[in-house]
Amino acid sequence: MTQDLIRQREQRIGWLLLTPALILLLFVFAYPIGRAFFLSLFTENLGTQLQPIFSGLSNYHRLIEDGRFWESLWNTSVFTGVSIFCELVLGMVFALILNQSFRGRGLVRTSALLPWALPTAVMGLAWAWIFNDQYGVVNDILSRFPFWETNITWLGDPTRAMLALIVADVWKTTPFIAILLLAGLQSIPEDLYEAHAIDGATPWQSFCQVTLPLLTPQIVIALLFRFAQSFGIFDLVQVMTGGGPAGATETVSIYIYATVRRYLDFGYGAALVVVTFVLLILAVVLAGFLLSKARINVSGGR
Amino acid sequence: MATLTLKELRKQFTPEVVPVKNITLTVEDGEFLTLLGPSGCGKSTLLRLIAGLEQPTAGTVWVGEQNLNAVNPGDRNMAMVFQSYALYPHMTVADNISTSLKLRQVPPAEITQRVRTVADKLDISHLLGRKPRSLSGGQRQRVALARALVRKPDVFLLDEPLSNLDALLREQVRGELKQLFESQNRPVVYVTHDQIEAMTLSSKVAVLLDGLVQQLDPPSRIYTHPANKFVAGFVGSPQMNLLTLDCQGKVAKLGHCEIPLPPLAQVPKLIDLGIRPEALSVKGSEVSDQELVIGGKVFLSENFGRETLVSLRVEGSQDVIRALIPPDQTWNPEYTKLVVPFSSLHWFDAETGDRL
Numbered sequence: 239m240t241q242d243l244i245r246q247r248e249q250r251i252g253w254l255l256l257t258p259a260l261i262l263l264l265f266v267f268a269y270p271i272g273r274a275f276f277l278s279l280f281t282e283n284l285g286t287q288l289q290p291i292f293s294g295l296s297n298y299h300r301l302i303e304d305g306r307f308w309e310s311l312w313n314t315s316v317f318t319g320v321s322i323f324c325e326l327v328l329g330m331v332f333a334l335i336l337n338q339s340f341r342g343r344g345l346v347r348t349s350a351l352l353p354w355a356l357p358t359a360v361m362g363l364a365w366a367w368i369f370n371d372q373y374g375v376v377n378d379i380l381s382r383f384p385f386w387e388t389n390i391t392w393l394g395d396p397t398r399a400m401l402a403l404i405v406a407d408v409w410k411t412t413p414f415i416a417i418l419l420l421a422g423l424q425s426i427p428e429d430l431y432e433a434h435a436i437d438g439a440t441p442w443q444s445f446c447q448v449t450l451p452l453l454t455p456q457i458v459i460a461l462l463f464r465f466a467q468s469f470g471i472f473d474l475v476q477v478m479t480g481g482g483p484a485g486a487t488e489t490v491s492i493y494i495y496a497t498v499r500r501y502l503d504f505g506y507g508a509a510l511v512v513v514t515f516v517l518l519i520l521a522v523v524l525a526g527f528l529l530s531k532a533r534i535n536v537s538g539g540r
Numbered sequence: 541m542a543t544l545t546l547k548e549l550r551k552q553f554t555p556e557v558v559p560v561k562n563i564t565l566t567v568e569d570g571e572f573l574t575l576l577g578p579s580g581c582g583k584s585t586l587l588r589l590i591a592g593l594e595q596p597t598a599g600t601v602w603v604g605e606q607n608l609n610a611v612n613p614g615d616r617n618m619a620m621v622f623q624s625y626a627l628y629p630h631m632t633v634a635d636n637i638s639t640s641l642k643l644r645q646v647p648p649a650e651i652t653q654r655v656r657t658v659a660d661k662l663d664i665s666h667l668l669g670r671k672p673r674s675l676s677g678g679q680r681q682r683v684a685l686a687r688a689l690v691r692k693p694d695v696f697l698l699d700e701p702l703s704n705l706d707a708l709l710r711e712q713v714r715g716e717l718k719q720l721f722e723s724q725n726r727p728v729v730y731v732t733h734d735q736i737e738a739m740t741l742s743s744k745v746a747v748l749l750d751g752l753v754q755q756l757d758p759p760s761r762i763y764t765h766p767a768n769k770f771v772a773g774f775v776g777s778p779q780m781n782l783l784t785l786d787c788q789g790k791v792a793k794l795g796h797c798e799i800p801l802p803p804l805a806q807v808p809k810l811i812d813l814g815i816r817p818e819a820l821s822v823k824g825s826e827v828s829d830q831e832l833v834i835g836g837k838v839f840l841s842e843n844f845g846r847e848t849l850v851s852l853r854v855e856g857s858q859d860v861i862r863a864l865i866p867p868d869q870t871w872n873p874e875y876t877k878l879v880v881p882f883s884s885l886h887w888f889d890a891e892t893g894d895r896l
Contacts, residue, residue: 430628432622433626433687435593435612436640438644439639
């Protein structure tokens, strides 16, 4: 009886303490999301003199037939997929190197993090110059090789522009993955490798049979973070290519930005936001599901 | 059949850090060698040198006629049980046990059969499908042992395998280990800081200090004839009474007592006397002339149940002597006499610590 009373009181206090945070969440997340969904049911653009007129699901109907949206979604997926894959491989290499002890490791660790610390807009500008067809460093280096085409228009060609974006993104975010994986590597006890070596394993076998399985949680976390960030990429693209040439590097965020801020089509922009949001949530839920499975597989003490 | 031989082994990390200085040893088939010593004496490093996890600075490791210095740990055909067990947390017990066989590409049918045999022997068959995290400490220890046994290696290496078990379980597993390895008939090298494990399990004990072997003998001889003061103080619990005494003529002075010295070429100024607490007894009715009598006041008694440890301040000196006596024995609280046969006295050189 008294136990029940105590628990009731604790629960009441608990809710009381939670309230401020819940109110904050409500205003910061729930309201904007709800408002966007609400707005997506209206037509509100220059044609309606920016007055909201209820139009049901017509914005979604338009979206399904909007080739530009699906192209931007495809561009975003390519950018996300390729850059995350490269970052993961390179990040793993860096993490393995940084996990070794050598002279000057602290310095190398710090400098490896530098790209991650730079503001994206600034480094985007720098990379735009690096890939500049007239004055860029890349073309300058390539021109020193014989039989190599010079003055390649990196940012003016659809495929090369995407390649340039991916290179810049990989350069910036590989350190992030490397640090995440390094933390995971350091949590693997050394004696597992020793036991595996005595069992007769080569270093490569140890990497595949000990490191990778035990690093799965960190890999999935890194993927999740990078996916969410990369899917919404805006600043880098805006600075380097502005979505061009001819929409070849236009990502979903760039398209939504253009719809709302340039064409002032608020209702349709809201519909784009809602669809992208739902797709992202689905992807994150999937990743979270994988993560929880990975936890079940590998966690646990020794 | 194999013989493990270490020849003048030395491991130096930095000029100051030399955990293994110069060690030469031989372990025959069926011999159980224990490396015993306090932490930092180099015993674990020595084991890692044998396993190939460390490269020696100088010296060689041999199994039979093969020099193993250039051989990888995985090709030495040695099995090691780690203090932490080092079980692969993401694998089932069966996979943990069979990893070494899989890496050596043993046929699957044989793997299954060998895993089952060793699991039956260690009574862990019902655990084969579980992950290490859902096992108790004792079960993990068995899995680690199974992983070593399943390989049928040339040499077994064990690094404090019992130190993570609780006291009761440790006693039980100790007995099982002894039977298990007696049946294997292979050289076993066992590292421990626990003298009871060393005494009960081994056929030979190497007491280590500062990277050097202090004494290499069967356990009983380590106990009865410690080679120097360190071994005398390290082996035996409660610790041996070690007293530094003045010498006058042919006797050493302990309070009012005069103890005849053993035959020496030259009488030193100081000498160390060692008496095991269990060799002392409270004086009965008659004393033979083969016994030394020490008188004093008992100021502390600790009852262990099986016996009582009494601490006695020697009459006419500040020295303290501790004696193990039967728990029902009484003593005069004002003045007690302890007796010990002269044959149970250990003499050590006060400077070098060597046995005299």
